[in-house]
Amino acid sequence: MQGKKPDPITGASLVRIDGVEVELLRLGQGQPLLYLHGMDGLEGSLDMVGRLAEHFEVFAPSHPGFGISELPARFSTVEDLAYFYLDLVETLGLRAPAVAGLSFGGWIAASMAIKNPQVASRLVLGAPLGLKATDRRRQDIADLFMLPAAAAEQIQQVTPLATKPLAQMEAGELYRLFRNREAVSLFGWSPYLHDPKLRQRLHRIQAPTLVLWGRDDALLPPQYGDAFAQEIPGAQCEILDRCGHRIHIDKPNELAERIAAFAATSHLREDRHARLAV
Amino acid sequence: MRVWQFSEQPYTPAWSVPGGVGVTLPTHHCDPVEAGTLLNRYLDEYMLADELGLNIMVNEHHSTSACMSASCMTTLAILARQTKKARLLALGIPLANRSDPLRVAEEIALVDAISGGRLEVGLVKGASYEVFMSNKHPTRFMDRFWEAHDLIVEALTNRGENFSWEGEHFHYRTVSVWPRPIQQPMPPIWMTASSPGSAALHAKYDYTCATFLSGAVARTVFDGYRDSYKAVHGRMPDEHKLGYLCVACVASTREEALRRAGKMKGYFDTAMRLDPQFRNAAGFVPVHEMVQLAKAEPGANRQRMRNGAPLPADATVEQYMDAGLMFVGTPDDVYEQLRRFYGEVGGFGNLLMMGQAGTLDHAETTDSLTLFGREVLPRLATLSLADCEEFVDTDAWRRSA
Numbered sequence: 001m002q003g004k005k006p007d008p009i010t011g012a013s014l015v016r017i018d019g020v021e022v023e024l025l026r027l028g029q030g031q032p033l034l035y036l037h038g039m040d041g042l043e044g045s046l047d048m049v050g051r052l053a054e055h056f057e058v059f060a061p062s063h064p065g066f067g068i069s070e071l072p073a074r075f076s077t078v079e080d081l082a083y084f085y086l087d088l089v090e091t092l093g094l095r096a097p098a099v100a101g102l103s104f105g106g107w108i109a110a111s112m113a114i115k116n117p118q119v120a121s122r123l124v125l126g127a128p129l130g131l132k133a134t135d136r137r138r139q140d141i142a143d144l145f146m147l148p149a150a151a152a153e154q155i156q157q158v159t160p161l162a163t164k165p166l167a168q169m170e171a172g173e174l175y176r177l178f179r180n181r182e183a184v185s186l187f188g189w190s191p192y193l194h195d196p197k198l199r200q201r202l203h204r205i206q207a208p209t210l211v212l213w214g215r216d217d218a219l220l221p222p223q224y225g226d227a228f229a230q231e232i233p234g235a236q237c238e239i240l241d242r243c244g245h246r247i248h249i250d251k252p253n254e255l256a257e258r259i260a261a262f263a264a265t266s267h268l269r270e271d272r273h274a275r276l277a278v
Numbered sequence: 279m280r281v282w283q284f285s286e287q288p289y290t291p292a293w294s295v296p297g298g299v300g301v302t303l304p305t306h307h308c309d310p311v312e313a314g315t316l317l318n319r320y321l322d323e324y325m326l327a328d329e330l331g332l333n334i335m336v337n338e339h340h341s342t343s344a345c346m347s348a349s350c351m352t353t354l355a356i357l358a359r360q361t362k363k364a365r366l367l368a369l370g371i372p373l374a375n376r377s378d379p380l381r382v383a384e385e386i387a388l389v390d391a392i393s394g395g396r397l398e399v400g401l402v403k404g405a406s407y408e409v410f411m412s413n414k415h416p417t418r419f420m421d422r423f424w425e426a427h428d429l430i431v432e433a434l435t436n437r438g439e440n441f442s443w444e445g446e447h448f449h450y451r452t453v454s455v456w457p458r459p460i461q462q463p464m465p466p467i468w469m470t471a472s473s474p475g476s477a478a479l480h481a482k483y484d485y486t487c488a489t490f491l492s493g494a495v496a497r498t499v500f501d502g503y504r505d506s507y508k509a510v511h512g513r514m515p516d517e518h519k520l521g522y523l524c525v526a527c528v529a530s531t532r533e534e535a536l537r538r539a540g541k542m543k544g545y546f547d548t549a550m551r552l553d554p555q556f557r558n559a560a561g562f563v564p565v566h567e568m569v570q571l572a573k574a575e576p577g578a579n580r581q582r583m584r585n586g587a588p589l590p591a592d593a594t595v596e597q598y599m600d601a602g603l604m605f606v607g608t609p610d611d612v613y614e615q616l617r618r619f620y621g622e623v624g625g626f627g628n629l630l631m632m633g634q635a636g637t638l639d640h641a642e643t644t645d646s647l648t649l650f651g652r653e654v655l656p657r658l659a660t661l662s663l664a665d666c667e668e669f670v671d672t673d674a675w676r677r678s679a
Contacts, residue, residue, distance in 0.1 A: 076418075146302075146410065148555050166572040178568040185560035186417040189409075 005068050006172030009042060012062075017088045022069035023062040028053025031263060032097035034089065034120075035060040036105030038246065039144075040156075041067050041180040045102070048248040051256035052100075056263070059092065061085075063108070065183035067176050078104075078130065078187055078195060082111035089119055098263040099207075102126040102248050104184065104193075110202065110232075111195075117206035122263045125228070126212045126247045126255065127220070129193045131202075133227040141193045141220045145185070155218045157246040202231035209235040210262045214243030214250060279620075279627055279658040280518065282367055283327035283647060284335040285634035286545065287320045287353075289313055292343035293637075299548045300342030301410050301556050307343070317346055319640050321356060326644060327633070328361035330651030335367040335630050340411040344548050351385040358393035366393055369468055369488065369630070370400025374419045375412035379426035380450055383433040387459040395460035400468035400488070401427055406563070407556040417561035422447045429453075434464040468521070474502025481506035481515065488521035488630060493581040493589075493602035496522050497623040504624070521628030522619075525598070525635050526605040528612050528649040538646060539595045539606040544636025546598065550591055609653035616654075620661060621669025629658065 008014060012025040025042060027049055033056035037045045042062040049060045063081055065071035075081070085108060089097065099120040101109030106128025113123050133140050144152040153161050166174065184193075209232045213225035222239050229237035238258070243250040292307040293299065324334050336353045339345035347353045350368040357366055366389070376382055390397040403423060409416045425447050432441070433455050443450040459465055468486040471477040477499045480487040484507075489499040500520050507515040525542050529535035558568065571579070577588035583600045590597065598604040602622075605615045620626065633650065634643040663670060 145560060146555065148553070152555070169572070171569055171573065174569045174572050175565060178565045178572075181560040182417060182565055186415065189415045189417070189561070190413045 004171075006175050008068060009046065009062075012042070014068075015061075015092075017091050018084060020064055020070050020072055020084065022064060022088075023067050025049055025058070025060040027058045027060070028056055030056050032056065032094045033058050033259070033263070034085070034094065034097045034099045034109075036085070036099070036101035036108050037063070037066070038103030038105050038126075038248070039180065039184045040246065040249075041176055043067065043176060044246070045248050048102075048252050048255065051252055052259065055256070055260040056098065059094065059097070061088065063105070063183065065186060066180050068179075071183070071186075076186060078107050078111050079115075081108045081187070082115055085112050086116050086119060096121040098122040098124070098259070100124040100126070100259050101128060103245060104129050104188070106130070107193075107195075107198075110198070110205065113205040113207055113209075114198075114201045117204055120207040122265075123205065123207040123209040124212065124259050124262060125209065127214060127217055127225065127245050128211070128228060129188070129220070130195055130198045131224065131228050131231075132191070132194045132196055132199065133224050139192060140224065142218065143192065144219070145189070156244060157249045158214075158216050158242060158244040159246075159250050199231055202228075203233060205232045205235075208262075208265070210258070211235055211237040212247055212255065212258060213237055213239055214245060214247055215239050215241050216243060217245045219245040279629055279661050280333055280365070281629045281631055281650075281655055281658060282333040282335040282365075282521075283324060283633045284337070284523070284630055285320050285323065285632065285643075286337065286339070286345040287317060287347045288545070288548070288636070289316060289343040289346050290544070290637050293544065293548060295343075297551070298553050298556075299344045299551045300339070301407055302553070303341065303343060313346060320634065321353075321360070323634055323640070323643050323647065324357055324364075325360055326647055327651075328357075328364040330647060331363070331655060332631075332633075332647070332651055333365040333367065334361065335369050337369055338372070339405070340408055344545075351382075351389055354389050354397065355385075355392065358389045358396070361393075361396075364396065365398055366396050367398040367468065367630075368400055370402035370404075370470065372404030372408055372412075373401050373426045373430075374423040375404060375408050375414050376426065377414075379429050379448055380433060380453060380455075382426070383430045383455050386430070386465060387434060387455050387457055390459040390461055390465050391457045395465075397459070397461070397465045398468060398486070399465050400470065401430070402470050406559050407552060409559045409562065410556060415561070416559040419562060431464065431467075434459055471499050471503070474498050474505075477503040478506035481519075482510050484511065484519075486519050486521060486628070488523060488628065490523040490630075491525075491581070491603045492522075494622075495581070496602070496626075500623050500626060517625050517627035520626035521630050522623070522626050523630035523632070524603055524605055525632040526612060526616075526629075526650065527633075527638070528607070528609055528646045528654060530608065530649065532607050532611060535607045535611070535646075536595060538638055538642050539599075539604055541637045541639075541642070542604070542632070542635040543595055543598065545632065546593070546603075548636075609649055612650070613654050613657050616658065617661065617666045618669045621663065621666030624670065625663050 008023045012023050015024045052058045062069040099109045106125040107130030211229040213222045225237040229235040240251050247255050336350045338347050338350040354366050425445050433453050440452045440454045469480045477487050481503045487503045489496050527539045580588035581601045589601045605612050633647050
């Protein structure tokens with residue numbers, strides 16, 4: 001039905017979690033880091049994963065439905081992905097990994113930490129989707145589905161696109177591109193790239209959380225980041241200059257350094273909790 | 279052959295607004311009084327069709343100046359009361375865009391009851407751009423379509439106790455359709471196809487299969503239907519199981535007919551005015567087909583002219599005629615063109631005739647329909663493959679499809 005499936009990304013392998021075969025890129029040594037990619041798929045984060053692998057043992061899967069990862073027929077919400085990744089963390093035996101999610105992956109990461117507040121030692125959310133921030137007469141997030149294809153890409157980053165006409169792309173590249181778009185549509189068509197219930201649940205997150213946002217994010221502006229951070233106890237939103245929605249494309253070096261530094265900090269919130277308990 | 283009058287009921291005054299004619303066109307471009315006048319005019323033309331012995335087809339689209347009929351069952355509810363003999367075809371109801379398929383079943387039964395059992399119902403996938411208005415998920419679209427279909431069929435045909443429905447997409451505590459449809463077990467169902475594969479599926483269900491403006495491809499669609507029908511049911515289908523939609527225009531002179539066809543061509547020109555991001559909403563078309571589309575030559579999916587070349591985007595009336603999308607001329611001309619096409623595609627029993635399109639005005643539409651009803655319809659009524667043997671299996675055109 002799906003036609004010929006391309007091979008995994010170089011260095012990645014196929015693993016089976018909950019009976020679902022997913023593509024997993026595993027790179028580096030050290031503290032475990034679960035890296036959850038954005039709407040541009042794992043292929044959009046290869047450079048980022050390489051940088052993070054200098055600090056961590058990185059586990060970077062393609063979300064079910066993205067790239068060449070299978071999509072179970074009953075998966076239809078980001079919550080399904082969050083439960084899946086909670087199982088992945090258990091199945092791979094990751095002990096309180098740092099979890100970093102970008103854009104769509106940030107939404108998944110937040111959803112995981114809501115469901116299991118102990119799952120992550122540190123949580124880094126890079127311009128996460130998922131929150132309804134303003135009133136009902138406004139669409140918070142620029143509508144990627146209503147934009148011409150090239151504009152829908154360019155609005156997400158300040159770095160000029162390395163554009164290639166579709167007809168010149170390899171069949172395997174096209175397959176991943178269309179699968180990524182289909183998956184974003186499945187999980188985000190309506191309500192558009194958010195979950196109306198997310199706001200009331202973000203308070204459950206216990207991991208020390210860093211929210212990062214590009215000052216030039218044209219998909220959803222930095223005020224959205226403040227609203228997101230406000231709902232998570234102890235979290236703050238840091239703004240990166242000359243950076244759009246795809247932080248991993250526009251500021252890969254700063255992002256890697258920031259994640260590494262944040263993961264290495266002491267457990268401030270745990271200390272605070274301990275003090276409160278006394 | 280049965281003939282069905284059809285108009286998209288356009289709001290042509292807004293066609294001068296630059297840009298797309300749908301999805302993004304703000305509603306302040308609509309003068310509601312003008313819209314009401316036009317809608318009543320189109321209803322008058324449908325009533326004339328009834329008097330002339332034509333049947334009636336109505337469709338629906340949303341948020342567009344190209345088609346004001348935003349609900350085909352609402353339009354048919356009026357015609358159910360106001361017409362006398364015509365069969366009334368909704369082609370169609372975009373099922374997977376509907377929130378409430380039980381309501382679709384209720385509307386079907388209601389219109390069938392008011393019309394005295396004259397309703398025929400097309401259940402269609404519909405165009406990709408409609409999901410931007412319905413906001414229904416483009417992904418798993420056909421899963422939802424088929425669940426809605428199954429529920430509607432069970433709701434319309436149920437003669438036992440009420441039942442419950444707890445499906446993947448739809449949930450009902452108790453299903454009970456009042457009134458029941460007059461036609462037993464339910465009004466005839468139509469579906470549309472543009473490939474032999476989908477036509478083969480419709481044949482299995484014994485549903486009527488229509489193909490729209492497909493020219494040479496109609497042959498492969500009809501063959502797909504006939505082959506599947508014979509394999510499943512053990513006999514050839516009645517030709518009334520097959521329909522072809524085209525634009526048709528008649529006048530007493532060829533020159534006048536071509537002039538009118540020039541106005542009707544506005545239908546095709548506005549259909550082109552759709553921004554590309556609305557053509558295939560993400561997830562609406564399966565991934566492997568999207569890969570094929572991206573790799574295809576430009577024009578690969580356009581209809582073919584008889585020399586095998588793709589129909590240009592800015593085609594002339596003559597090119598649309600050559601490709602089998604328009605049938606234009608005197609009554610004799612149009613009968614001859616239809617006889618040829620009928621032979622080339624191996625016969626079909628329903629001519630879905632866009633007898634009003636574009637800016638064709640009321641006087642012109644009335645004249646064209648009347649001439650067609652009086653001079654072409656009687657000849658088509660008895661048309662069979664024996665009348666057009668010289669066109670059967672002789673043409674290379676359809677092989678280009």
